[in-house]
Amino acid sequence: MTMRLLNMRIALYARRSTDEHQMASVEVQLQEAQRYVLANGGTVAPDHVFIDDAVSRAEFKKRPGLISLLNAANAGQFDAVIVRDDSRLGGDTFRSGLVIQDLLETGTRLFYYYKNEEVTLDGAVDKFMIAARSFAAELEREKTSQRTHEHLLTKARRGLVVGGRVYGYDNAEVLDGEQRVRVEYKINEEQAQIIRELFKRYADGEGLRSIVKDLNARRVPPPRAGKRGTGSWATSAVWSMLxxxxxxxxxxWNTREKTYKGGTKVRIARDPSEWxxxxxxxxxxxxxxxxxxxQARAQTQEHRESRRGAGRPARHLLSGLGRCGQCGGPMTVxxxxxxxxxxxxYGCAYSRDRGKAVCTNTLRRPVDGINNAVAKWISETVLSEELLLDVLQNVRERLAERTTKTTTDLPRMEKExxxxxxxxxxxxxALATIDQKPEAVIRAIAERQEELSALEARLRGAKAAPEAIHLELRRMEAEARTRLDELKGILTRKPEQAREVISMLFEGPIKLTPIETPEGKRFWVEGSANLWALLAAGCLKSASPGGHERYCTSKKRRMQGYQMPLPVQILWN
Structure with a gap:
């Protein structure tokens, strides 16, 4: 029995796709991977198990488990990753190969336990085989999608349920004995009354905002919106219903197509001829x-919105970033x-559009005053020389800790x-004295030579680590000082660029909460600054290839451990 994982730090990765309904799929993968590790002399740390549950093989952006795995590999937290097979990593001809390449280039080894195979990129043949397998996985995904779409197409032509619930209707099962034959729509009379009310009030000239505020004030149950829902009516929901x-x-049905672009799921409008x-x-x-x-009134409203430029990019510093500290709704201008x-x-959009039943925050304060105060605080406090030195010292201490641990392992590794x-x-x-059937001995030599080569590579890396870390810190410090000046300049330029700086610097929303002061009500602004983002400011540079965006996103995620609360600021306007 081979001991190819002996003395290695092992990580496991498992993924269950959206079209795989076996709830035990992830559990089975992890159990089998554990058996493989034990059989090959390795051990797995509890914090080195990464999971993506109910995630399509074509999804690469909304994959927290995979992104965390790549970040941990880049940080050198383990030596090898065990996965069931290539389909667990992805099902895209190009992106799956990039993931494998990113992983292997960190020095981490990759094993498929189902095939008892180590993945390498040592030559053109290895790269071709990875591409061929990714192509096969993508082709199978496309065929599955086509079969599903054809089945739903047949149901849609018959007027049967082909999706989730729709406000105004119930999904009623039609049974043949105890067996479900189909699911049909059935009018929900209580909800139908609300729909008729919406249509009548809008046709009579009442505005959407007025209708929504009244519905929320009356506590009329809104349509269910799953995780996106706030438990209240919104103008957008009423508009789509009308x-x-x-x-x-x-x-x-069939007005939109679900597909994958840029490594994530998107919806594309179909030509009306396909509806x-x-x-x-x-x-x-x-x-x-x-x-x-x-519809006559709605078309007039759509024409007005198009003339106003609805859907244009945000032009103000906190647009899309600020949230109401009272209800969590977006701050709007x-x-x-x-x-x-x-x-x-600036004011709370929910209070304005949904009424006091949803949020009582009616405070509105000038945009210029808040923008200037936020930009000034960031420039003077976050983008400061003192803070930069604190961040670098924190990094230095953590890397020194890791280096000490690595050098402590050197005697054990050299002994092995x-x-x-x-x-x-x-x-x-022994081979020289054997006359017949030396295959077993040759195989034993090859296995031990493979283990030795891997161990020697780790030894070389461990011995070179202190000097490499010192050089990397010097490079980071020089780059960060340059970026401080760049970021300070960006804050005084176009709001679009300044918004990008703020979104990078802060983890989560920037909250604006109304408070009483001697001069009247003002906004109390708070957030959590991501100090490590200072060192990733280069991600703002444009004209980068597609892979650069993924790298910057991953790099930003790795920085989550370095945060500082943004001190409370009262903005006097």
Whole structure:
């Protein structure tokens, strides 16, 4: 029995796809991987088990387990990774190979326990085999997707349920004895009453915001939105309901296509010629007269929004980054008054759009005052020489800790290397005295030579680590000092660039909470600064290849251990 994992620090990775319904799939993978490790003389630390559950093989951005694995490998936390097979790492012809390449280039070894195989990139043949397997996995994923889509297409043409729940209807099972034959839509009369009310009020000229505030004030249960939901009505939800043809008895399906771009799932609008439309008069909730009255007004509203430039990029410093400290809703920019002057102000979007039943924070403060205070605090406190030195000292201490641990292992590793060399010498001597069937001895020599080569590589790395770390720290310090000046300059330029700096510097949202002061109500602004982001400021540079974005994202994730709370600031405007 080979002991190819002897004295190695081992990590495990398991992934269950969205189309794999066996709940034990991840557990089985980990159990089998553990058996493989034990059989090959290795051990697994509890904090070196990485999991992605219910994640497609085509997804590469929303993969916390895989990203954590790559970050830990880059930090040198283990020597080898055990995975069931290549399909667990991904199912994209190009991206799967990049993941494997990124992993192996950290010096980490990769093993597939199902095939008892080590993955290498030693030559063109190795690279071709990885690409061929990734191609096969992607092809199988496409075929599965096509079969699923064809099945749903048939159900849609029959007017059956092909998705989740829709407000106004229940999903009713049709049984043949105890066996479910199909699932059909059935009108939910209580919700249908609300839908008719929405259509009537909008057709009569009432605004979406007014309707939503009233629904929330009356505590009318809103449509379910899963993890995205806030338990309240939103103007966007009402707007989509007013445009839904299902309420006039016409089912429309296949309007969008789910696909993967940039390593993550996206929805793409299909050409109207591909849409599936099925008449379903039994599902009608509103009559044609009311329906067309609503659509006539909605088209006018859409024209106005297009002229305003709806959907344009954020232009203000905290747009999309600031959150209401009272309800957690987004902070938005609207027009306000200062004396007789119209100015831009920050305010809670939920309070404005959903009413006091959702959030009572009605405070609005000038954008310029808040932006200037936030930018000044970041420039003077976060982007400071003193803070940079603190960060580098923290890094130096942690790396020194890791180096000490590595050098402590040197005597044990050298002793193991000496033992392997002795065994190889003895086997070579024995080989010279054997007349027949030397295959077993040759195989034993090869196995020990493989272990010795890997161990010697680790020894060379451990001995060179102190000097390498010293040089890396000097390089990081020089780069960070240059970036301090760059970032300070960016904060005074275009808001789009300054917003990118802030999103990189802070973990989580920047909260704006209303408080009472002697001068009246003001916003109390707080957040958590990610100090390590100072050293990754180079990610702001544009014109980079596609892989650079993934590297910067991973690098930012690795910096989560270095944080400092942003001291409370009262912004006097």
């Amino acid at each position: 445009r839904r043809e299902r309420y006039r008895g016409i089912l429309v 599936i439309r099925a008449e379903a008069p039994q599902l009608r909730i509103v009559d044609d007269e009311l329906w067309f009255a609503v 609207t027009n306000g008054k200062r004396s007789y002057e119209t100015v831009k102000v 290397a000496t033992r392997l060399r002795t065994e190889i010498d003895r086997l070579i001597t």
